[in-house]
Amino acid sequence: MGNRMPVCTQLVQSGRYGKLMAIAVPTQDGISLDALYEDPFPIFRQMSEKSPVTWVPSTNLNLVTGFEEIMEIERNSSIYTSTNPTSLMNQVLGRSLMRKDGEPHALERKAIEPSFRPGVVKNHWSPIFAAIADQLITGFEKDGSTDLFQNFAAPMASLSLIEMLGFKDVAWQDIACWSQSLMDAMSNYGGSGDARQRGRDASAAIDAAIDAVVPIYQITPNPSIISSMLHAESAQSIEQIRSNVKVIIGGGLNEPRDSILTATYGLLSNPQQQAKAIESGALWGAVFEEAIRWVAPICMYPRRVDSDVVLGGVQLREGDQLGVCVAAANRDPSRFEQPDEFNIFRKKQSHLGFGAGPHFCAGTWVARQMVGAIAVPQLFARLKDLRLDEDKKAKFGGWVFRGPLNLPVQWTV
Amino acid sequence: MPRIIFVHPDGRRQEVEAGLGKSVMETALDQGVEGIIAECNGSAACATCHAYFDESSLDLLPPISEHEEDMLDFAASQRLQGSRLSCQITVTDAMEGMCIQLPESQ
Numbered sequence: 020m021g022n023r024m025p026v027c028t029q030l031v032q033s034g035r036y037g038k039l040m041a042i043a044v045p046t047q048d049g050i051s052l053d054a055l056y057e058d059p060f061p062i063f064r065q066m067s068e069k070s071p072v073t074w075v076p077s078t079n080l081n082l083v084t085g086f087e088e089i090m091e092i093e094r095n096s097s098i099y100t101s102t103n104p105t106s107l108m109n110q111v112l113g114r115s116l117m118r119k120d121g122e123p124h125a126l127e128r129k130a131i132e133p134s135f136r137p138g139v140v141k142n143h144w145s146p147i148f149a150a151i152a153d154q155l156i157t158g159f160e161k162d163g164s165t166d167l168f169q170n171f172a173a174p175m176a177s178l179s180l181i182e183m184l185g186f187k188d189v190a191w192q193d194i195a196c197w198s199q200s201l202m203d204a205m206s207n208y209g210g211s212g213d214a215r216q217r218g219r220d221a222s223a224a225i226d227a228a229i230d231a232v233v234p235i236y237q238i239t240p241n242p243s244i245i246s247s248m249l250h251a252e253s254a255q256s257i258e259q260i261r262s263n264v265k266v267i268i269g270g271g272l273n274e275p276r277d278s279i280l281t282a283t284y285g286l287l288s289n290p291q292q293q294a295k296a297i298e299s300g301a302l303w304g305a306v307f308e309e310a311i312r313w314v315a316p317i318c319m320y321p322r323r324v325d326s327d328v329v330l331g332g333v334q335l336r337e338g339d340q341l342g343v344c345v346a347a348a349n350r351d352p353s354r355f356e357q358p359d360e361f362n363i364f365r366k367k368q369s370h371l372g373f374g375a376g377p378h379f380c381a382g383t384w385v386a387r388q389m390v391g392a393i394a395v396p397q398l399f400a401r402l403k404d405l406r407l408d409e410d411k412k413a414k415f416g417g418w419v420f421r422g423p424l425n426l427p428v429q430w431t432v
Numbered sequence: 433m434p435r436i437i438f439v440h441p442d443g444r445r446q447e448v449e450a451g452l453g454k455s456v457m458e459t460a461l462d463q464g465v466e467g468i469i470a471e472c473n474g475s476a477a478c479a480t481c482h483a484y485f486d487e488s489s490l491d492l493l494p495p496i497s498e499h500e501e502d503m504l505d506f507a508a509s510q511r512l513q514g515s516r517l518s519c520q521i522t523v524t525d526a527m528e529g530m531c532i533q534l535p536e537s538q
C-alpha cells in the first residue's frame with residue numbers, strides 16, 4: 020500500500036519553485052563534509068531556497084530538502100527505492116529490511132512487529148526501561164554534576180536495546196562499540212582497511228551473541244526481537260535474523276541516545292519551557308516530538324531513483340542517488356513557523372523525524388516511551404534545579420546522524 | 433467509482449469519489465480530506481489514519497489483524513466499535529454511499 024502515481028505534470032507547472040519546465044538538478048559547489056558536520060541547517064536552508072533537490076559533489080548525493088518533495092518520495096516507493104546495489108550498508112550488514120522494497124521488505128518487517136507494538140511497549144518494555152533509568156540516575160544522583168552523554172543517554176539506549184533484542188551477558192559498552200564499528204564501516208567511503216576490519220569483528224561478535232540465545236527462544240518465546248523473528252509466520256533465515264539484528268544495532272542505538280540529549284538540552288536552554296513542562300506533567304510527549312523535529316537524530320537517509328521522474332520541478336534520472344534530508348524538511352519554513360526555534364508549544368504538526376512510507380521507523384512507539392515518557396521526565400524529576408554546566412559547553416555534531424556530542428550538567432544536591 | 437462520505441467532527445459532510453483498489457486513507461489524502469494525517473503512509477505503524485466506520489457496514493471490511501488491533505488502542509481519539517485504521521481498508525464497490533466519521537484528533 021501507499022504507492023500512488025506521481026503527480027509530475029502538476030508539480031512542473033504549479034511547483035512552488037515556479038518553473039514551467041523541469042530543470043536539471045542544480046549543483047552546489049564548495050560545501051565541505053566538515054561544514055555539514057558542524058552545522059548543516061544554514062546550508063540546507065540556503066539550498067532549499069533555490070531548489071528542492073541539489074547535487075552536492077562532496078556528498079556524492081542529490082540532497083532533497085523540501086517537506087513536500089520528501090512526502091512525494093515516500094508515497095512512491097516503487098520509483099524511489101531503498102534497494103541499492105551499490106550500498107556499503109549491504110556489504111557490512113548483509114541485506115537488511117532497510118534496503119529492501121515491496122513484499123520482501125513487508126515480510127521481514129512483519130516478523131519484527133510483535134516486539135514493537137504500542138501495547139507491548141507499554142506493558143512489557145516500559146517497566147524495564149523505567150528500571151534502567153532509575154538505576155542509572157541513582158548512580159550519579161549524589162554527584163551534583165555529570166556528562167549526560169556518557170553517564171545517562173548512552174547506557175540508557177544501550178541497556179534498553181540489549182533487553183529488546185533479547186541478548187544475554189552483553190555489556191552496554193560492548194553493544195555501543197559494535198554499533199559504532201558498524202556505523203564507521205558503513206560510512207567508510209574512503210575504503211580504510213582498519214574500519215573494514217573493526218566492522219567485521221563487530222559483526223562476528225554479534226553473530227555469536229545471537230547464536231547464544233537462539234536455542235533459548237526457540238523453546239521459550241518472549242517479546243524480544245530475536246524471539247519474534249524466530250516465531251514469525253514467514254520463516255526467517257539465520258542470514259535475515261543476523262542482518263536485521265545488525266541494522267537495529269547500527270541504527271537503533273544512537274537515535275534514542277541523541278533524542279534524550281537533544282530534548283534535555285532544548286529544555287535546559289529554554290527555562291520557561293522547562294518550568295512549564297515540569298509543572299504540567301502532560302507536555303513530555305510534545306517535548307519529545309519537538310526535539311526530533313528540531314534536530315532529527317537521523318538527518319539524512321538514502322534512496323535510489325528507479326526511473327526518470329520529475330520531483331518538485333527538477334528532472335531526476337534513473338540511477339540517481341538521493342539523500343533524503345528529513346532534518347531539513349523538519350525546518351521547512353513553509354510548514355513550521357520559526358523553524359530554528361525549539362518550541363514545545365508550537366502548533367501540532369506532523370514532522371519527518373521518523374521518516375514516512377514503508378520504512379517509517381519501526382521503533383516509534385519504543386522511542387516515545389523510552390525517551391519521552393521515561394528517560395527525560397525522570398531526569399527532571401530526580402535532579403533538582405537541573406541546569407547546563409556554564410564552564411563546559413555542550414556541542415552538537417553530524418549531518419547524517421546528529422545530536423549532542425556531550426551534555427555537561429549540574430544540579431543541586 | 434464508489435462515492436464515500438467523510439463526516440468531519442463538526443458534522444460537515446464531504447462526499448468524494450474513491451478509486452477502486454486504493455485504501456480509504458489514500459482516498460482521503462488524494463481528495464484533500466483534512467483529518468486523516470497518515471504519518472506512516474500506510475505502514476500500519478502510526479495510527480494517525482484512524483476513522484470510525486459505520487457499525488452496520490463493518491462486515492464489509494476485511495478483518496482486523498492483531499497488529500491493527502493493538503495499534504487502535506493507542507490512537508489519539510477514543511477507540512469505538514467502528515474504529516479502524518483507514519490505511520488497512522481497500523475501497524470496493526460495496527462501499528458505495530458509506531459514511532466514515534473522522535475523529536476529533538489524530
Ligand code: HEM
Binds near residue numbers: 117183267373385
Ligand atoms: C528517537 C528515536 C528514533 C528515531 C528518530 C528514528 C528514526 C528512524 C527513521 C528516520 C527511519 C527510516 C529510515 C529510512 O527510511 O531509511 C527509521 C527506521 C527504523 N527504525 Fe528508527 N528511529 C528511532 C528509534 C528507533 C529504535 C529505538 C529502534 C529499535 C529498537 C528503531 C528501529 C528502526 C527500524 C527497525 C527501522 C527500519 C524500518 C524499515 O526499514 O521498515 N528505531 N528510524
Ligand code: FES
Binds near residue numbers: 472479481519
Ligand atoms: S497511515 Fe499510519 S497507521 Fe495508517
